[in-house]
Amino acid sequence: MERFNSASEHVGWPYRTLVQQVIHAFFGKHRAFYIEAAIKDAEARGMQESDYYRILRDESEDELNRYISGRPGFGPAPLDPIEPISTSSEFKQKYNTITLSNYNYVLLRVARIVDTGPLTQVVSRIVDYHFSNYWESNYLFQIERDQACKFK
Secondary structure (H helix, E strand, O other): OHHHHHHHHHHOOOHHHHHHHHHHHHHHHHHHHHHHHHHHHHHHOOOOHHHHHHHHHHOOHHHOOOOOOOOOOOOOOOOOOOOOOOOOHHHOOOOOOOOOOHHHHHHHHHHHHHHOOOHHHHHHHHHHHHHHHHHHHHHHHHHHHHHHOOOO
């Protein structure tokens, strides 16, 4: 949470924009995993890929077919190492509704299916993943150089 707030303040991205950027970056890196998971999940439900995609984009997960012979194994997911985020007030950050491309929105819904947790928890874990992996390379150097008024 501290890194998220610091990045927003020092890099100049409002919370909403920062969350959007983090989600886009996450799916930029892990797109192949979630594409494969979506295809496996659609097949396990006996659904055509395009029907599965449309439902995730336009409707509720409740509209997806039930699994024909059980939930597929997705293998180790990118978010598996990230522990669930506490839901206590000090870990909550309010921001307006985020907007994503339709494609990344569908991938986010696939990530929710793979993860099985609530969507807010999936988003929180994506944010945690991002700042755990990219804090020094993407944010800290900017903050430190600004505070020191130095280019290097």
